[in-house]
Every structure is written in structure tokens, then in C-alpha cells.
Amino acid sequence: MLRQNDPREISPHGEGLVKGVAVDPVIFGFHEGRLKVLIIEHTNTGLYALPGGYIQEKEDLDEAAKRILTMRTGLSAVYLEQFHVFGKYDRNDAGVVRQILIGQGFSPAEEHWSLQRFISVGYYALVDYTRIELTPDPTTGRCEWFEFDQIPPLILDHRLIIDKALATLRINLDQLLIGFNLLPELFTMGDLHTLYETILDKKLLSTNFQRKMLSLGILERIEKKKTGKAHKAPYLYRFKSTT
Amino acid sequence: MLRQNDPREISPHGEGLVKGVAVDPVIFGFHEGRLKVLIIEHTNTGLYALPGGYIQEKEDLDEAAKRILTMRTGLSAVYLEQFHVFGKYDRNDAGVVRQILIGQGFSPAEEHWSLQRFISVGYYALVDYTRIELTPDPTTGRCEWFEFDQIPPLILDHRLIIDKALATLRINLDQLLIGFNLLPELFTMGDLHTLYETILDKKLLSTNFQRKMLSLGILERIEKKKTGKAHKAPYLYRFKSTT
Numbered sequence: 001m002l003r004q005n006d007p008r009e010i011s012p013h014g015e016g017l018v019k020g021v022a023v024d025p026v027i028f029g030f031h032e033g034r035l036k037v038l039i040i041e042h043t044n045t046g047l048y049a050l051p052g053g054y055i056q057e058k059e060d061l062d063e064a065a066k067r068i069l070t071m072r073t074g075l076s077a078v079y080l081e082q083f084h085v086f087g088k089y090d091r092n093d094a095g096v097v098r099q100i101l102i103g104q105g106f107s108p109a110e111e112h113w114s115l116q117r118f119i120s121v122g123y124y125a126l127v128d129y130t131r132i133e134l135t136p137d138p139t140t141g142r143c144e145w146f147e148f149d150q151i152p153p154l155i156l157d158h159r160l161i162i163d164k165a166l167a168t169l170r171i172n173l174d175q176l177l178i179g180f181n182l183l184p185e186l187f188t189m190g191d192l193h194t195l196y197e198t199i200l201d202k203k204l205l206s207t208n209f210q211r212k213m214l215s216l217g218i219l220e221r222i223e224k225k226k227t228g229k230a231h232k233a234p235y236l237y238r239f240k241s242t243t
Numbered sequence: 244m245l246r247q248n249d250p251r252e253i254s255p256h257g258e259g260l261v262k263g264v265a266v267d268p269v270i271f272g273f274h275e276g277r278l279k280v281l282i283i284e285h286t287n288t289g290l291y292a293l294p295g296g297y298i299q300e301k302e303d304l305d306e307a308a309k310r311i312l313t314m315r316t317g318l319s320a321v322y323l324e325q326f327h328v329f330g331k332y333d334r335n336d337a338g339v340v341r342q343i344l345i346g347q348g349f350s351p352a353e354e355h356w357s358l359q360r361f362i363s364v365g366y367y368a369l370v371d372y373t374r375i376e377l378t379p380d381p382t383t384g385r386c387e388w389f390e391f392d393q394i395p396p397l398i399l400d401h402r403l404i405i406d407k408a409l410a411t412l413r414i415n416l417d418q419l420l421i422g423f424n425l426l427p428e429l430f431t432m433g434d435l436h437t438l439y440e441t442i443l444d445k446k447l448l449s450t451n452f453q454r455k456m457l458s459l460g461i462l463e464r465i466e467k468k469k470t471g472k473a474h475k476a477p478y479l480y481r482f483k484s485t486t
Contacts, residue, residue: 020263021362061330061362085328085364087304119264119304121328121362 017054019113022120023065024052024158025080026165027073028199029129029145030182035198036129036145037162039154040072043141044103047096048152050161051143052120065123073143074135080123083168086157087119096155104139124165126199128182170200174216186222188234189213260297262356265363266308267295267401268323269408270316271442272372272388273425278441279372279388280405282397283315286384287346290339291395293404294386295363308366316386317378323366326411329400330362339398347382363400367408369442371425413443417459429465431477432456 027038040051051072055064062080070076094115101108108115129145136143146152151159173196183191189210197204213219222236270281283294294315298307305323313319337358344351351358372388379386389395394402416439426434432453440447456462465479 018263018360018362020261055330057360058332060332061328064330082328085304085325087298087307087364089301089303117261117300119261119364121330 016057018057019054020116020118021061022052022054022118023061023068024050024086024120024122024161025065025069026050026083026122026124026162027069027075027078028124028126028166028169029132030126030195030198031128031130033194033198034147035201036147037151038073038075038134039144039146039151040136040140041142041144042100042103042155043139045099045141047100047103047155048158049155050158051140054114061121065121069123069125071137072140075127075132078125078127080125082121083124084122084161084164085119086122086161088157089117091120091157092117093156100155103141120161122161122165124169126169126182173199186236186238188236190234192237259300261300262297263359263361264304265295265297265361266304266311267293267329267363267365267404268308268312269293269326269365269367269405270312270318270321271367271369271409271412272375273369273438273441274371274373276437276441277390278444279390280394281316281377282387282389282394283379283383284385284387285343285346285398286382288342288384290343290346290398291401292398293401294383297357304364308364312366312368314380315383318370318375321368321370323368325364326367327365327404327407328362329365329404331400332360334363334400335360336399343398346384363404365404365408367412369412369425416442429479429481431479433477435480 029036029038038051039048041048051069053064053068053072055061056067059067062082065080065082066076066078069078069080092115097114098108098112101112101114134143151162153159154162182195189206192213193204193206193209196209218240219237220240222238224233224235272279272281281294282291284291294312296307296311296315298304299310302310305325308323308325309319309321312321312323335358340357341351341355344355344357377386394405396402397405425438432449435456436447436449436452439452461483462480463483465481467476467478
């Protein structure tokens with residue numbers, strides 16, 4: 001199944017890989033009031049998972065997270081943020097990992113390193129899913145956006161990882177918003193309101209929301225467009241430059 | 244140097260330990276307007292470091308962090324929070340780790356696993372340093388609170404780990420305050436003000452501070468003590484119960 005000279009991350013013996021540490025990116029997709037999450041299916045297994053993988057020996061952890069995400073999904077230039085390490089000693093499941101390796105055409109030995117304990121470093125990102133073309137690599141059978149209420153059962157503790165990522169995203173929303181580029185350069189207070197309501201999954205009172213957003217000091221108000229109906233048009237805002 | 248049957252974490256061959264992953268706790272100590280950090284000296288080396296160590300094979304990551312902290316310093320029942328994983332591929336320094344092992348009476352082989360790459364999971368906690376008795380284990384020569392401007396040069400990237408922990412503490416101050424038990428059960432707004440000013444290392448205007456704290460909805464105001472000078476006594480507060 002594997003091409004020659006491909007920097008494939010699962011090799012039969014794990015040459016060149018750091019053993020015992022994985023990376024699992026949780027990619028949230030937002031567009032017009034809907035929040036989704038990116039799930040892969042491991043080739044020939046029917047097993048659903050986060051688009052994760054292993055670190056190369058001479059690769060920084062954060063670089064590995066970016067490379068693995070690109071390999072699995074085609075996404076690049078995404079701002080990935082570490083949010084938690086998952087380190088329960090019994091979180092791996094040798095039977096499941098064996099199935100994944102077999103699905104890729106390998107016959108893992110009993111004591112194969114990937115069947116042993118490993119910790120996983122969780123990263124997350126938030127992107128506009130309509131701007132993204134998904135191009136999974138050959139070890140990744142499928143790669144799809146799922147609505148939250150339609151996420152299939154996932155391997156290992158991957159559902160827990162997603163839930164923890166979502167909780168972190170909600171807590172950090174104000175601080176992290178600027179980095180995510182989920183809104184056009186100019187947007188209305190209503191656009192911002194929809195983004196918050198979607199991620200928090202609750203209604204927010206417009207007047208309170210507007211007051212809070214303005215008090216953060218991160219928005220710059222732009223002149224309304226000069227049109228015949230200017231008095232009815234909403235104000236446009238942009239994020240203040242942080243440079 | 245080592246006692247028999249001691250669950251010592253550095254053994255010559257690392258039996259029973261997870262290789263490639265360490266834990267480094269950053270313990271901030273606060274008391275009456277001073278913020279300090281807990282630093283150890285590795286036995287017989289003159290090398291200063293965070294009170295870190297390795298994970299046992301059948302031990303959850305979070306449990307390992309607690310055990311290692313207790314072993315190195317005597318601290319227990321401290322609320323440790325993960326804050327970041329340090330994963331630069333070249334962050335280890337074989338020469339330094341060799342010195343530490345030699346200081347403990349070992350003669351590590353060239354290819355000893357602890358001389359190779361490892362990632363470190365950073366945890367932090369905030370405690371009242373006057374309530375703590377430090378009792379380092381034999382692999383830990385000394386264990387002391389240092390003022391921030393008197394921290395000696397530290398091994399590897401440990402100074403970077405401290406700086407990142409402090410930045411995280413400052414960002415999360417409001418959310419994490421309740422968990423830390425740094426104040427007596429009843430305290431004045433002035434006590435709280437001092438705590439914030441110390442950690443943030445800047446002056447905060449009293450009236451703004453009080454308004455912000457009250458708006459968080461986490462404080463409960465208690466009746467003043469009934470004394471002859473009650474009208475001059477400050478109000479006492481306590482944190483609302485979260486259960």
C-alpha cells in the first residue's frame with residue numbers, strides 16, 4: 001500500500017520514530033452557525049479516529065503535529081494549539097492498533113512498539129471548513145467533517161480528547177479568537193455573535209454580547225458603507241492589528 | 244546512595260520506567276506579597292533544576308507528576324495543573340544528564356536511555372510556602388524556594404519551562420484562583436488585591452480591582468465582625484462553594 005520514499009509514519013519497525021508519544025489534532029470546523037469536527041477512517045478497518053500520528057526522531061513536537069495533520073488530511077498553515085496530554089497508562093488498546101496495522105498491510109509482531117503504552121499530546125485548531133480541501137494520505141482511508149451529534153464511536157480515548165478540546169476552546173474563546181481567521185477581514189457584530197453562539201452552543205443576549213466584545217478592546221469599528229440605506233446597515237468591525 | 248526497595252525513579256537501566264517522557268513540576272510559592280519558585284539541586288553536582296522525574300510503566304501521567312513532586316520535595320496534596328509539553332528534539336543534553344547520574348553514584352553507559360531525546364510535560368501549582376515543610380529524597384541534594392530575581396542558571400530548558408508556567412498562571416489567574424487555597428477561608432479585598440498584584444507583578448487600581456472581582460460572581464461577602472470599631476473594619480469575603 002505504501003509508496004517508496006514516502007515519509008510514512010507507521011513503519012513495521014518504527015525506524016526513525018519516537019516511541020511512546022503520539023500527537024492527536026482535534027480540528028474544529030466552523031461555517032455559518034455550524035460546528036463540525038474532522039474524523040478519519042483508518043484504511044480498510046472501519047475504525048474512526050482523530051487524524052493523529054507519531055513524531056520523527058529529529059523533529060520538534062509542534063512541527064510533528066503540523067506534519068501529521070497535513071499528511072492525514074491535506075490541511076496546512078493551520079494554527080495548532082496544544083491543550084492537554086492524555087497519559088492514562090492503559091489508554092492504548094493493542095487489539096485496535098493491530099487492526100489498523102493489518103489494514104495497512106503490515107503483520108505486527110506481538111511486542112511491536114505501537115502496541116505498548118503511549119501518551120498522546122492533544123492539539124486543536126479551528127478553521128472554516130468551506131475553505132478546506134481534504135486530501136488524505138494512503139494510510140488514511142477517509143477523512144470527513146462530522147456534525148457533533150453524528151460522530152461515530154472512535155478508537156481509544158479519542159472521543160474524550162475531542163470533548164476536552166471543545167471544553168478548552170470554549171474557555172479560551174476570547175483569547176484565541178484573533179488567531180483563528182474564522183471571519184472575513186471585515187465583519188458585523190452579528191457575524192461575531194453567531195460564531196460565539198455556535199461554539200458555546202447557547203444563546204447570548206445581543207446587547208450584553210456587544211458590550212462585552214467592545215470592552216475587550218480587540219475590535220476596531222469601520223465606517224459604514226455609503227449607500228442609500230446607510231442608516232440601516234450594521235457597522236463593520238475588524239480585529240485590531242496585534243503587530 | 245540509594246536505599247534498597249526505594250521506588251527510586253532513576254535506576255541504572257530504567258527498569259519499570261517509561262522512556263522518552265519526563266514530568267517537570269513548577270511550584271510557585273506565595274506569601275504576603277512575595278512570589279517564589281521551588282528549585283532543587285541534584286545531589287553532588289551543583290546543577291539546579293525543576294523537581295522533575297520519570298513515569299512508571301503502570302502509572303497514569305497525572306499520578307506520576309504527584310508522586311515525583313512528593314518524592315523530590317515532600318509536598319503532597321497539591322493541585323497540579325498541566326500547562327505545556329516541551330518537545331524540541333534537541334532539548335536534552337547528554338553531558339548534563341550524565342553528570343546527574345554520576346552524582347548519584349551511577350556510571351551510565353554511552354547509550355543510556357536517559358541521555359537520549361525526551362519530551363517533558365510541564366505541570367504547575369501555587370502554594371503558600373510558609374505552610375510547607377521541604378523534605379527532599381536522597382537523589383535530590385537540596386530543595387529551596389528562590390525569589391524570581393535570584394533563580395540560578397538551570398539545566399536544559401528548565402528556565403523556559405518556568406517562564407511559560409508563569410505566563411500561564413497570569414492568564415489563568417481568575418479561573419484557577421479557587422483551586423489554590425492561597426488565602427485563609429475568610430479574607431479581605433486587600434488580601435486578594437495583594438495576591439493579584441504579586442502574581443501579575445504590577446499595581447492594580449483598588450476600585451477597578453474590587454469591581455472586577457465582585458463581577459466574577461465567585462465571592463461571598465460575610466458580615467463584619469461586631470467590635471467597637473466595626474465601621475472601620477474591612478468586609479470579609481470567602482469563595483462561594485463550587486459544590
